[in-house]
Amino acid sequence: METSSDNNLKSKRIVFVTVGTTSFDSLVRSVDTEQVKEELSKKGYTHLVIQMGRGSYIPKKSSGEDGSLVVDYFTFSSSIADYLTSASLVISHAGSGSIFETLRLRKPLIVVVNEDLMDNHQSELAEELAERKHLFCAHPQTLYQVIQSLELESIIPYHPGDATPVAKLINRHLGFPVD
Amino acid sequence: MHQIPSCFAGFVHTASFTTFCQLTISAPDIRSPAPAPAPATDFSFSGLPNVILRYLDRVFIIISKPRGCFKFNDGVHLNCSKPICNTSSKHLSTLIVLGSGGHTAEMINLLSVMQNDRFAPRFYIAAVTDNMSLQKARVFENTLADKISLQVSESTKFMQIYRSREVGQSYITSIGTTLFALCHALWLMLKIRPQVILCNGPGTCIPLCAIAFIFKVLGIRWSYIFYVESIARVKRLSLSGLLLYKLHMADQLFVQWPQLQKQYPRAHYVGRLM
Missing domain, CATH: 3.40.50.2000 (Glycogen Phosphorylase B;)
Incomplete structure (x- = not known):
């Protein structure tokens, strides 16, 4: 494979997968398929790091000697931020915490919606932000297609919100002088 | 018993509800030692049922009025209420x-x-x-x-x-x-x-x-x-x-x-x- 020689020369390009505080086995399983790993490799990514939470599905570790992706995983870490910072692509569950942390770091993001959750309002946020082209939205079954058709150029950077107007209204309601 | 503060007026939006405001309601100090029993003793014997009746009145208004007619208009809210008196120093x-x-x-x-x-x-x-x-x-x-x-x-x-x-x-x-x-x-x-x-x-x-x-x-x-x-x-x-x-x-x-x-x-x- 041509990418194998490139891997050693080029700096690491890490794909970071995060499932948050719970478990999301269908995402980890989907990322761990040969199809997805090959596609990521084709796109020039060199490392795959999976934060798998409380999940029971254990992905296959790989040191990438045959030129394929280097795969590693862990359950939890207190420094998710470091992983996000070093990543070139983030594949995340649909929790708003991870989503906005990643967007603030201006990292390309694929949000995978967990269909097993009972009250699945989480997809609302991911779909809205995908419509506004701040990120890509996928389901565990469609992750492969989304990676295949990934166009990082189409991403519109997300401008963080501002809480000041809310604070102003609260102050006004309480009769505090507005400054 | 204290007179109801003017800030309470902000809560009142309908004519019938205005009477609720005229009731005297106790507003115990934040650091008063016995919070729960105090108000009960503060209500006069005839006052308490009155409060309950007025509240039921209000609930009835909310229930009986068709959606959107019960005005909790924020414009009104903000204009007629200076919720807390002299908050600038508080x-x-x-x-x-x-x-x-x-x-x-x-x-x-x-x-x-x-x-x-x-x-x-x-x-x-x-x-x-x-x-x-x-x-x-x-x-x-x-x-x-x-x-x-x-x-x-x-x-x-x-x-x-x-x-x-x-x-x-x-x-x-x-x-x-x-x-x-x-x-x-x-x-x-x-x-x-x-x-x-x-x-x-x-x-x-x-x-x-x-x-x-x-x-x-x-x-x-x-x-x-x-x-x-x-x-x-x-x-x-x-x-x-x-x-x-x-x-x-x-x-x-x-x-x-x-x-x-x-x-x-x-x-x-x-x-x-x-």
Whole structure:
């Protein structure tokens, strides 16, 4: 494979997968398929790091000697931020915490919606932000297609919100002088 | 017995409700030692049933009026109410209900732009099972203290509350735990007696807000409730948000997406917290 020689020369390009505080086995399983790993490799990514939470599905570790992706995983870490910072692509569950942390770091993001959750309002946020082209939205079954058709150029950077107007209204309601 | 403060007028919007305002309602001092029994003795014998009757009247108005006719118009609200007299020189004890993960992050973003000298002392509450949120609140309070090179004020308190229902708990057992959670919430509210409640879901805030609302209606204590719906709610309000909205429990309810504000016209949309 041509990418194998490139891997050693080029700096690491890490794909970071995060499932948050719970478990999301269908995402980890989907990322761990040969199809997805090959596609990521084709796109020039060199490392795959999976934060798998409380999940029971254990992905296959790989040191990438045959030129394929280097795969590693862990359950939890207190420094998710470091992983996000070093990543070139983030594949995340649909929790708003991870989503906005990643967007603030201006990292390309694929949000995978967990269909097993009972009250699945989480997809609302991911779909809205995908419509506004701040990120890509996928389901565990469609992750492969989304990676295949990934166009990082189409991403519109997300401008963080501002809480000041809310604070102003609260102050006004309480009769505090507005400054 | 004190005359009802003028700020209470902001709560009153219909002619029949105005009489509610003319009733004398006790407003015990925040630091009075016996909070719960005091109001009961303060009501005159004929006064208490009156309050209840007026409240039922109000409930009836809400129920009987077709949707949208019951005016809790914010314009009116703001114009006719100077909610707290001379707030410029005051600070208000503030209860901050933390959700989890994303909810807490949103709340911290809001707190970081609030004038923290006005909203003091601050009481943080998170669910017993949530061990991250209070930690984040502590970090936030530490950064505030660093800014003004002070110790975190001793009056800032961090507390935990039992949840009425854990994820995945069965509905039958949740009746018992809900009752227990309500009692715990009542105990906390009596202890804290906040003047302002800030919350942004999830369900943890409901028992606290409900108790604050009942206190308000009974004239025991007036707390302003501000609810910011989570940014994750794009199309529909959460159950907590819906309850606070429909029952007029929140003084102001904020949503973070314009399309949601269109569905709930009494809500405010002034941008996102994240």
